[in-house]
Structure formats: C-alpha cells, structure tokens
Amino acid sequence: MSRKVHKSYRLATPITPKQGTPITEVLIVRPRGRDLKVLDQIDGHVEIMATMIDRLCRMPDETDVFVGFSDELDVEDFAALGESVMSLITDALPTGGKS
Known part of the structure; x- marks a missing residue:
C-alpha cells in the first residue's frame, strides 16, 4: 500500500549502495501508528532519528531505502x-493540551 508522501529531499552528498546507482534524492513519507509505537523501544535521540529516517524515507519510486541507509x-x-x-513525529504526538 502506498503511503502519503510528505516531501522530497535532495541529498547534499549522494550515496552509492554496494549494488546500484547513486541515490541523490529520497521521499519522506508520513508516519503511521506502527512507526510511532517503535519509539517506545528505542533509547537515545540519535538512535531515534536514525530509526525514523530508515522507516520514513523511500526511494523516488516509493520503494524502501536499503537496510542501514541512515x-x-x-x-x-x-x-x-x-x-x-x-x-x-512531534506534530503527530499529543501534547497533553486541550483543543
């Protein structure tokens, strides 16, 4: 199932996987509940960022980025x-305030 794309991002420094063509741009998709749930299992700000980059970035054809992309x-x-x-993620999580 296709996920809603939030925006595209052009890499300042392209990545060339072991097999394949250089990656110069990725798409960032909106998180789902399962993406937010995994946050409870991760410690450390940098590790959270790396995990979310790997979970929410896609290739321009909307396929997953390779394992260890971040x-x-x-x-x-x-x-x-x-x-x-x-x-x-910050925009998606409740702040505890009243609407």
Whole structure:
C-alpha cells in the first residue's frame, strides 16, 4: 500500500549502495501508528532519528531505502532528514493540551 508522501529531499552528498546507482534524492513519507509505537523501544535521540529516517524515507519510486541507509548518510543529510522526520513525529504526538 502506498503511503502519503510528505516531501522530497535532495541529498547534499549522494550515496552509492554496494549494488546500484547513486541515490541523490529520497521521499519522506508520513508516519503511521506502527512507526510511532517503535519509539517506545528505542533509547537515545540519535538512535531515534536514525530509526525514523530508515522507516520514513523511500526511494523516488516509493520503494524502501536499503537496510542501514541512515548509517551511510553524510552528517549534513542525516541532520536535515532527522529534523524533517522528527518534526512529523512531534506534530503527530499529543501534547497533553486541550483543543
């Protein structure tokens, strides 16, 4: 099932997987409940960001990125993608206030 794309992101430093063509752009999809549930099982801000990057980024054809994608990102791309995915999660989680 296709997921709603939030936005695309052009990598400042393309990644070339062991087999395949260089990755220059990824899509960021909106999180689902199962993505949010996994947060309870992860400790550490950087580890949470890496996990959410891997869960919420897709190739331009909307297929999953390769396993360990976030591990190969340049720090600039890791920070930018991390900020993007974490803002989606922050917006999705209740704050405890009244509406």
